[in-house]
Amino acid sequence: MVYELRVYHATPGKLGELLARFRDHTIKIFDRHGLKSVAYWTPVDEPQKSNTLVYILQHPSREEAAANWKSFQDDPEWKSVKEKSEANGKLTEKIDSTYLLLTDFSPPLRQAEL
Numbered sequence: 001m002v003y004e005l006r007v008y009h010a011t012p013g014k015l016g017e018l019l020a021r022f023r024d025h026t027i028k029i030f031d032r033h034g035l036k037s038v039a040y041w042t043p044v045d046e047p048q049k050s051n052t053l054v055y056i057l058q059h060p061s062r063e064e065a066a067a068n069w070k071s072f073q074d075d076p077e078w079k080s081v082k083e084k085s086e087a088n089g090k091l092t093e094k095i096d097s098t099y100l101l102l103t104d105f106s107p108p109l110r111q112a113e114l
Helices: 015-032 062-074 076-085
Strands: 002-010 036-041 052-059 092-100
Touching: 002 015, 002 062, 015 036, 015 052, 015 076, 052 062, 062 076
Parallel strands: none
Antiparallel strands: 002 052, 002 092, 036 052
């Protein structure tokens, strides 16, 4: 099992639109392609508060993560949602992705959290 920490740096003034896209579309499409959401956060303090979305996905393996991301990006509904949501400009300036393994001393994640 691997976890993927993703940090989206929103284009100035576009965080609300990015959050709406996740809320209304992206997570449903993720589910269809085996991208399992663990949790989503927005920072409390500025300057990140107004332009950052942080979330974690759970994957069975790095290989399955790559395959699931490819199928997600090839999804016609995702392509349409992305195009429509970015009609007035890109919603993100940068996306950081880091794959993580739980350490042997980490408390286990509860099923309710997954």
